[in-house]
Amino acid sequence: MTLPPPPEWAPHDAVWIGFPSHGELWLEDLEPAREEVVAFARAVHAGGRGERVLLVAADSEAADAARASAPFAEIVIQPFGDIWLRDTGPILGGDGIARDFQFNGWGGKYDLPGDDTIGARLATAGGIGVEACDWVLEGGAIDGDGTGLVVTTEQCLLNPNRNGRLSVHEVEARLDRDLGLTRVLWLGDGLLNDHTDGHVDNLARFVGENRLAIPEAAENDPNWRIYQDAAARAEAFGVDVVRIPSPGRVLNQDEEIVPASYMNFYIGNAAVVVPLYGQPNDEAAIAAIQALFPDRQVVGFRADAILTGGGSFHCISQQLPSR
Numbered sequence: 001m002t003l004p005p006p007p008e009w010a011p012h013d014a015v016w017i018g019f020p021s022h023g024e025l026w027l028e029d030l031e032p033a034r035e036e037v038v039a040f041a042r043a044v045h046a047g048g049r050g051e052r053v054l055l056v057a058a059d060s061e062a063a064d065a066a067r068a069s070a071p072f073a074e075i076v077i078q079p080f081g082d083i084w085l086r087d088t089g090p091i092l093g094g095d096g097i098a099r100d101f102q103f104n105g106w107g108g109k110y111d112l113p114g115d116d117t118i119g120a121r122l123a124t125a126g127g128i129g130v131e132a133c134d135w136v137l138e139g140g141a142i143d144g145d146g147t148g149l150v151v152t153t154e155q156c157l158l159n160p161n162r163n164g165r166l167s168v169h170e171v172e173a174r175l176d177r178d179l180g181l182t183r184v185l186w187l188g189d190g191l192l193n194d195h196t197d198g199h200v201d202n203l204a205r206f207v208g209e210n211r212l213a214i215p216e217a218a219e220n221d222p223n224w225r226i227y228q229d230a231a232a233r234a235e236a237f238g239v240d241v242v243r244i245p246s247p248g249r250v251l252n253q254d255e256e257i258v259p260a261s262y263m264n265f266y267i268g269n270a271a272v273v274v275p276l277y278g279q280p281n282d283e284a285a286i287a288a289i290q291a292l293f294p295d296r297q298v299v300g301f302r303a304d305a306i307l308t309g310g311g312s313f314h315c316i317s318q319q320l321p322s323r
Contacts, residue, residue, distance in 0.1 A: 002180035003094025007146035007206060008267040009293070011322040014052035015268065016076070016122060017041050018083025018316045019066045021058035025082060025309070032305035037083070038069045039301045040266070040313050043273045045072050046297075050270035051319075056085060056122065058114070078121050081112020084311055086201065087138035089318035090119040090130065091179065096323045098123035098130045099178055101137040106196050107161030126320070133178045136162040140199035140315055142175070145206040148182040150175060151234075155189045155198030162197075185212075185237045187230045191259035192222050194310075201314050202261040204230055207292045211240045215263060218248030218281055222257050244288045245281040252308070264303075264312035265289060268319075272296050275303035275312040 017040070020026050020033045037055075045053045053073040057063040063077050080088065087106070090098035100119045105111040123130045141157055144150040156162070157171050166174075168186070175181040190198020203226070207213045214231050217224035227246065234241050250260035262285040265274040272293050276282045282300060290298035303312045 002177065004144055004146060004148045004180035004182075005091055005093050006321040007144060007209075008319060009207075010146065012051045012269055012319045013322050014054050014320045015044060015266075016054045016056050016085050016089055016318045016320070017044075018080070018085045019055045019057045019062055020083055020309075021062035021080070022082070029305045029308045033309065034065065034069065036301065036303055036306050037316065040273055040303075040316075041070055041073055043271050043299050043301065044266065044268040044317075046268070046270035048072075050268050056080070056083075076122070076125065078118055078125065079114040080118045081115035082110070082309065083316045084140075085118070085122075085318045086140045086311075086315045087196070088115045088118045089139065090123045090128070091139050091318075092128070092321050093179060096128070096321075098128045099133050100130050101133045102135060103138065104136050104162065106138070107159060109195055128320075135166075135174055138196065138199065139318060140196060140201040140311075142181070143200050143204065143206050144181060145209045145211070147209055148180060149185065149206075149210065150179075150181040150183070151185040151187060151200055151204050151206065151212060153187045153190050153198040153200050153203065156196065156200070159197050185234060185239060187233055189226050189229075191226065191261060193257050194259040196310070202259055202264055204234065205263050205265070207242065210238075211242065213242050213244050213263065213289075213292065215246035215261065216243035218246045218279075221246050221248045242292065245284045247277050247279040247281055247285070250277050250279065258307060260307060261312070262289070264314040266313045266317050267293070268296070270296060272298045273313050274298060274300040275306070276300040277304060277307070278302065
């Protein structure tokens with residue numbers, strides 16, 4: 001029997017965090033994104049009270065920049081396309097073995113050299129056994145509570161751009177076989193304009209066994225129907241739903257709606273780190289998440305520059321559960 005991955009709130013030995021490395025991808029946002037990543041990493045490290053931080057840089061130039069700005073971190077040099085290690089990195093199961101799923105650039109949208117092999121390379125370099133899995137799955141597409149219960153979205157896992165036209169039954173069988181995930185809560189769509197095709201870590205996160213946090217729509221929130229549908233499905237499934245304020249309507253410099261979400265927080269050993277966007281609900285979101293994690297310090301940091309690349313703190317990190 002395959003043991004499910006420990007929940008994110010279980011103890012970690014370390015965390016991999018992607019460090020922005022390619023100027024041609026980030027352009028004028030490169031340095032601001034690096035500053036936001038370092039602030040996130042420092043909060044997770046928590047002066048040594050948290051967990052070891054493994055900053056992953058794609059080349060020697062980026063590694064030098066990471067060392068200069070994050071002396072508390074260990075620097076790992078491994079070529080990659082971009083920093084979204086939640087999706088390209090390995091998923092460690094309850095047996096301590098790294099599951100290395102196939103990766104196709106989020107359904108063929110962003111095919112960058114190194115992203116399809118970074119998972120196995122990180123695990124091998126860390127002395128972790130690797131088991132290859134024969135289908136496409138990104139870590140941000142699933143979230144579990146450690147008991148075998150997992151939440152995902154139909155928009156992503158049933159999307160033909162990942163694994164052809166696998167049925168619900170076939171996807172559930174593979175989640176069970178490879179990750180020990182025996183019960184699947186299917187939500188519908190993810191956030192508007194999310195290029196991952198609706199990753200669940202922007203929409204709904206487990207914060208305890210059978211307890212799921214889902215945003216509460218703010219005024220003029222473009223995702224209000226999505227949040228309403230997600231909460232209704234979760235409650236019908238029998239999950240305890242708690243609501244977190246949403247940042248609401250967030251626009252980029254071109255006045256386009258972006259998938260900004262407080263749900264992309266990272267649960268570390270000492271701290272829970274929440275992405276902020278300068279919205280009226282920023283402090284209310286921190287307070288609501290703090291109430292869910294009284295044994296950890298909940299802190300928020302701006303993630304505007306990271307979001308220009310399409311994600312936030314949870315997207316750029318992958319924890320190594322204690323073994």
